[in-house]
Amino acid sequence: MTGGTRQLVEAFCEGARGQEGIELDVRRADQADAAAVLAADVMLFATPENLASMAGMMKDFFDRTYYGVLGRIDGRPYATLVCAGSDGEGAARQIARIATGWRLNAVAEPLIVITHAQTPEAILAPKTIAAADLARARELGATLAAGVSLGIW
């Protein structure tokens, strides 16, 4: 809603593009579908934390795709990125639980980035993600892409 998650995903993609032979398919959750999940060698689920949960749009993505791909993506690698004002654990936990149902393989700890937005004004303001956090997202992108291009997973 306020650009934090988007900036982190862009940094993740920069890191991933540094690896050879990587093709990125970046979609908002409302544009993602079962076919995109089936086509992916590795997935990053990125969401803000809203009301101690993943974004509603992200939940809708899982609701729409869950049973269509269940049993067809066992063992596939994934990671999670959460942009949160102060916590982020609730969203990360929810995604981990769904990923367990899909029998995915978590290849990194959830990357939780805290924007320190606490007041309504700060929460509703556009976000600027700190350089150190963008670097963490870039590194996660490089790690996931390297794992794919080297055939580690």
Ligand SMILES: Cc1cc2nc3c(=O)[nH]c(=O)nc-3n(C[C@H](O)[C@H](O)[C@H](O)COP(=O)(O)O)c2cc1C
């Ligand atoms: C309705 C709403 C609920 C929120 N609830 C939480 C929360 O439970 N925990 C938290 O850490 N941050 C919470 N936040 C703060 C957002 O996670 C934070 O502003 C983050 O930067 C949003 O990511 P975005 O910039 O990609 O929209 C909430 C924000 C909104 C708008």
